[in-house]
Amino acid sequence: MNALLTSAVAGLTAGGTYALLGVCAVFTYRLVAVVNFTGAAIGTAGTFVLIALFEAGFPIWPSVLAGIAAGTATGVAIGYIMTRWFGEASASTKAAVTVALLVGLIAVGLRLTGGQHPHNMPELFPGSAFRLAGVEVTIASVLTIGLAVLFTILSDLFLNRTKVGLNLRALADRPMAAELLGVRVQLLSLLVWGMTGAFTTFALMIIAPQRSPNFMTLSLLVVPALAAALIGVFRSFWWTLAGGIALGIVEGLASSIDSVSQYRSAIPFLVVLAVLLWSQREARWDEAR
Amino acid sequence: MKRASLRASLTLIAVALVAGGVAYAGLLPSYWVFLATSVLITGVALQSLGLVAGRTGMIALCQMSFAGVGAWTVGYLNLAETPGGLPLWILIGGLAAVPFGVAIGLPALRLRGINLAIVTLSFATAFDTILATMTYPGQTDFLQVPRPELFDSDEGYFVFVLLFYVTIAVALEFISRSRLGASWLAVRHSERAAAAHGVSIATAKLSAFALSAFVAGISGGLLAGYLGTLVAENFSMMQSLSLYAVSVMTGAHFAEGAIIGGLLVVMFPEILRRLDWPQDIGNVLFAIGATQALSTGETMSETFRRQFRKLLPARVPKTSAAPVSQLPAALERAAGPALTIESLTVRYGSVVALNNVSITVAAGTVAGLIGPNGAGKSTFIDAVAGFLSSYQGSVSLGGRPLEGVPAHQRARAGVRRTWQTNRIAPELTVGGYLALASKGLTASQTKAVLDWLDCPHPDTLVASVDAGTRRLLDVAGVVAARPAVLLLDEPAAGQSHEETLRLGQRIAEIPKLFGSAVLLVEHDMDLVRAACSEITVLDFGQVIASGPPARVLSERAVKKAYLGIEEESVAA
Numbered sequence: 001m002n003a004l005l006t007s008a009v010a011g012l013t014a015g016g017t018y019a020l021l022g023v024c025a026v027f028t029y030r031l032v033a034v035v036n037f038t039g040a041a042i043g044t045a046g047t048f049v050l051i052a053l054f055e056a057g058f059p060i061w062p063s064v065l066a067g068i069a070a071g072t073a074t075g076v077a078i079g080y081i082m083t084r085w086f087g088e089a090s091a092s093t094k095a096a097v098t099v100a101l102l103v104g105l106i107a108v109g110l111r112l113t114g115g116q117h118p119h120n121m122p123e124l125f126p127g128s129a130f131r132l133a134g135v136e137v138t139i140a141s142v143l144t145i146g147l148a149v150l151f152t153i154l155s156d157l158f159l160n161r162t163k164v165g166l167n168l169r170a171l172a173d174r175p176m177a178a179e180l181l182g183v184r185v186q187l188l189s190l191l192v193w194g195m196t197g198a199f200t201t202f203a204l205m206i207i208a209p210q211r212s213p214n215f216m217t218l219s220l221l222v223v224p225a226l227a228a229a230l231i232g233v234f235r236s237f238w239w240t241l242a243g244g245i246a247l248g249i250v251e252g253l254a255s256s257i258d259s260v261s262q263y264r265s266a267i268p269f270l271v272v273l274a275v276l277l278w279s280q281r282e283a284r285w286d287e288a289r
Numbered sequence: 290m291k292r293a294s295l296r297a298s299l300t301l302i303a304v305a306l307v308a309g310g311v312a313y314a315g316l317l318p319s320y321w322v323f324l325a326t327s328v329l330i331t332g333v334a335l336q337s338l339g340l341v342a343g344r345t346g347m348i349a350l351c352q353m354s355f356a357g358v359g360a361w362t363v364g365y366l367n368l369a370e371t372p373g374g375l376p377l378w379i380l381i382g383g384l385a386a387v388p389f390g391v392a393i394g395l396p397a398l399r400l401r402g403i404n405l406a407i408v409t410l411s412f413a414t415a416f417d418t419i420l421a422t423m424t425y426p427g428q429t430d431f432l433q434v435p436r437p438e439l440f441d442s443d444e445g446y447f448v449f450v451l452l453f454y455v456t457i458a459v460a461l462e463f464i465s466r467s468r469l470g471a472s473w474l475a476v477r478h479s480e481r482a483a484a485a486h487g488v489s490i491a492t493a494k495l496s497a498f499a500l501s502a503f504v505a506g507i508s509g510g511l512l513a514g515y516l517g518t519l520v521a522e523n524f525s526m527m528q529s530l531s532l533y534a535v536s537v538m539t540g541a542h543f544a545e546g547a548i549i550g551g552l553l554v555v556m557f558p559e560i561l562r563r564l565d566w567p568q569d570i571g572n573v574l575f576a577i578g579a580t581q582a583l584s585t586g587e588t589m590s591e592t593f594r595r596q597f598r599k600l601l602p603a604r605v606p607k608t609s610a611a612p613v614s615q616l617p618a619a620l621e622r623a624a625g626p627a628l629t630i631e632s633l634t635v636r637y638g639s640v641v642a643l644n645n646v647s648i649t650v651a652a653g654t655v656a657g658l659i660g661p662n663g664a665g666k667s668t669f670i671d672a673v674a675g676f677l678s679s680y681q682g683s684v685s686l687g688g689r690p691l692e693g694v695p696a697h698q699r700a701r702a703g704v705r706r707t708w709q710t711n712r713i714a715p716e717l718t719v720g721g722y723l724a725l726a727s728k729g730l731t732a733s734q735t736k737a738v739l740d741w742l743d744c745p746h747p748d749t750l751v752a753s754v755d756a757g758t759r760r761l762l763d764v765a766g767v768v769a770a771r772p773a774v775l776l777l778d779e780p781a782a783g784q785s786h787e788e789t790l791r792l793g794q795r796i797a798e799i800p801k802l803f804g805s806a807v808l809l810v811e812h813d814m815d816l817v818r819a820a821c822s823e824i825t826v827l828d829f830g831q832v833i834a835s836g837p838p839a840r841v842l843s844e845r846a847v848k849k850a851y852l853g854i855e856e857e858s859v860a861a
Contacts, residue, residue, distance in 0.1 A: 035403045035406070035407075037406070037410070081580070085580075085584040086583070086584065089583075091403060092346070092347075092348065092403055092406075093583055095348060095403045095406055096348055096406075096537060096579075096583055097579075097580055097583050097584075099348060099350065099406065099530065099533060099534070100533075100534045100537060100575075100576045100579035100580050100583065101576060101580065102530065102576075103527075103530045103531050103533075103534045103572050103575060103576045103579075104534075104572065104573045104575075104576025104577065104580075105576075106527065106530075106572070107569050107570070107571075107572035107573045107576065108573055110569060111567055111569055111570070216527065220414060220526070222410075223410055223411045223414050226407045226410075226411075227407070227411060230404070230407060262418065262422055263415075263418060263419060263422075264418075265414055265415060265417070265418040266414075266415035266418060266419065268411045268414070268415075269408075269411040269412050269414065269415035270415075272396070272407055272408050272411045273396055273408065276396030276397075276404055276408060277395065277396055
């Protein structure tokens with residue numbers, strides 16, 4: 001029992017990260033109507049700026065800030081491409097563009113960071129926060145989950161309670177119409193991209209020491225993130241949050257069972273498959289098609 | 290159409306014969322032949338991707354995983370010393386990939402294509418980890434996949450791969466011009482419009498997926514014979530992702546697009562290597578190329594074809610109009626009500642779009658449904674054709690209730706509709722579109738139907754047809770299918786006054802010539818008067834009048850609904 005609890009708790013950091021990345025994906029989708037495959041890659045770019053500065057001997061906290069700034073800038077850059085050239089494109093074209101951009105980002109990232117070459121990733125928040133039924137809960141996991149919850153609450157409030165949020169929702173549906181109504185579409189979109197860039201960067205900085213920190217592995221954290229977003233049907237922030245954390249816990253549990261532990265990366269696939277099959281029980285015609 | 294396929298296939302075969310001859314005669318350095326083989330294998334993989342990504346318009350990110358299934362199957366068959374040799378193993382490898390393709394296509398059947406992107410990407414990740422735990426069969430015993438004796442040399446194996454490439458390309462050429470191929474393009478462009486032609490979306494998507502996985506599996510098998518033994522990295526997710534970018538960039542659903550893509554994938558790293566530059570720059574360029582192609586909406590192959598067409602002198606097809614006698618024969622229909630709608634009510638949330646509407650369309654007649662904008666006319670058509678998830682009341686076709694029957698089966702049963710907005714896939718030819726809309730039409734019948742409605746020659750690309758004519762083409766398609774009931778949704782929008790009157794005459798002739806009853810939804814009163822024998826007027830979802838046009842159109846309530854004011858003030 002205790003062994004199981006230990007491995008479940010061990011999955012919490014990952015779960016928090018998946019949840020945060022997932023909520024960011026839903027946020028992006030609901031506000032700028034893009035299913036973003038580059039989500040994790042944007043954060044990875046920021047994380048590697050931190051690693052580069054840290055390895056060059058700069059003090060850690062200024063490096064963290066520089067990394068977050070770099071992640072924000074990467075997000076804004078991608079957002080610029082999306083709004084500048086694909087503002088009026090269909091949802092699936094936009095998704096295809098982010099896939100293409102992901103290919104480019106990973107290639108550039110691997111080149112600049114020396115491919116599979118191991119890096120020294122500083123652990124930002126070592127140590128344990130508290131003990132739960134005799135199991136150490138790390139600060140990192142508390143922090144990622146806390147961050148995910150915070151972002152969920154903020155997103156929820158922002159979208160449902162503020163005027164800007166309402167404007168942005170209008171924007172996702174009909175960018176041109178929103179623009180005609182005087183919403184500053186471009187600026188607000190870039191804000192969304194920058195904000196999600198900053199949050200994902202910070203989350204990835206926390207989880208990076210647990211993974212092999214190479215550019216591709218971290219960029220591919222977008223897979224569990226999108227699985228979590230699917231659990232929330234790309235609508236509900238709270239379901240996405242829960243889905244992400246649950247994914248992390250299940251992965252943690254799976255890694256404690258020897259016979260399945262090496263296949264644990266397949267879990268998001270099974271979840272995606274199950275969620276999609278469940279969600280299409282009844283036929284429906286997409287309005288746009 | 291058959292002729293066009295034959296012409297394209299013969300060109301392809303001729304080019305292949307030259308390439309194969311040059312290679313086999315040893316006119317090229319061995320190393321170049323070796324590289325060219327790799328180009329062709331990548332080309333096969335790209336063709337498989339072109340099927341789903343290019344034709345059906347779905348984002349598929351696990352093509353190399355399917356190739357991996359094929360390659361590993363070949364490895365096991367080799368280890369087990371299965372009789373039949375490499376050619377048979379490769380085919381079995383392709384078949385082994387099919388169930389994976391279908392299983393992964395299933396979740397994307399009824400939902401947007403983006404979900405498929407997520408499923409395939411997560412499958413590719415999962416497959417990566419599974420493949421990483423399995424060494425290639427026979428690798429530990431240094432057992433290589435043997436090539437067939439006849440094709441053992443590098444030149445020979447080039448010819449072997451070339452045979453596969455050409456066979457697949459020719460087969461795909463014929464399929465793409467068949468009704469199945471047209472249904473893929475239609476699904477990509479508009480699922481609703483495809484279903485309205487009786488195309489099952491599920492069958493269209495799954496067949497594309499199954500075929501695509503099969504071809505991808507074959508490319509994996511070819512790679513096994515090419516390299517002898519394989520590693521998981523050959524099929525990693527990154528390979529799938531970059532293959533997707535290349536296919537978007539070059540247009541892998543064209544035979545030349547797949548070859549250009551193969552050249553880029555193989556030659557780029559080769560050139561970079563010779564320049565002593567890092568080879569992974571290739572992916573960056575593919576990403577830029579794909580983004581560029583997506584922003585212009587045109588792949589490299591399409592650009593080349595467009596430029597090439599400009600160079601050729603424009604062929605003017607024969608213009609002599611086909612006589613009406615060549616129109617497909619009318620189908621016998623029983624007299625009596627063709628379509629009966631009883632107390633149809635549709636609600637969107639608290640808004641009542643249709644309230645207790647009853648309409649009967651008698652066989653052999655043209656009935657009109659008119660009403661101001663927002664009266665619920667299009668909602669009515671959506672409900673009858675099966676595009677609403679729920680409604681109250683009953684719709685029956687010649688006495689057979691249609692409740693619970695999905696849209697594509699209603700279309701097959703005999704309820705066909707046209708659309709207010711243009712939903713014809715622009716990549717189709719006019720003749721190809723008619724073949725999609727109406728199964729088993731002969732060439733002369735196709736020509737006759739098109740001429741009857743003043744539509745362009747069957748070989749014309751839909752993309753080059755103007756919007757007004759496309760609406761006529763839409764009508765031509767459903768008319769040619771000769772269903773029991775035709776629902777025409779504002780066919781005269783975008784037509785000039787003279788054209789509208791002509792169209793009115795044509796519509797009035799439909800019951801006699803084709804045996805279909807027509808329900809015409811229109812704004813244009815001249816058209817309605819010219820074509821309809823009965824009309825029903827809707828306003829705010831309610832029937833406010835019905836009967837013969839002359840009487841109904843002079844009713845006060847109708848004039849008020851249309852003009853928004855009483856008649857007296859108009860006169861004043």
